[in-house]
Amino acid sequence: MPDLPAKPVLDLAAAVSTFDAIPELIVRLAPIGYLYRGNRPETGGHLFILEAQPGVRTIHLHVVLYGSVPWRDYLVFRQALRIREDLRCRYAGLKRRLATLYPDDTAAYTAAKAEFIQGVLRGENSE
Secondary structure, three states, rough: OOOOOOOOEEEEEEEEHHHHHHHHHHHHHHHHOOOEEEEEEHHHHEEEEEEEEOOEEEEEEEEEEEOEEEEEEHHHHHHHHHHHHHHHHHHHHHHHHHHHHOOHHHHHHHHHHHHHHHHOOOOOOOO
8 A cells, every 4th residue: 555654574465265165275375385374354354374484473364254244344444445545644643652652562453444444435525
């Protein structure tokens, strides 16, 4: 995303037609280093992580159902940031402030972004 600061972790979302695909994904992704961390609906679906070294994550892969609310939310938020420079700038400022407040607490950092993200999804962040 242009002009948007980011932690050194790539967040990816993938959609499947059924969660019956998860066992096969676990088998296919393990040889290239992905670790399965279970279903975490509160943080975006089935989570796979890739680490550069133990404890140092480089990729979060969230697997959700195609057409589900989480899938729609991912797409709506991404699109809003792509087309609205003002929104992207406000989100960038929030991320910078939170990175300063929570440099070593990713859970608090993520939780503190939730209100902004939910506002975007509800259409409340118009200028």
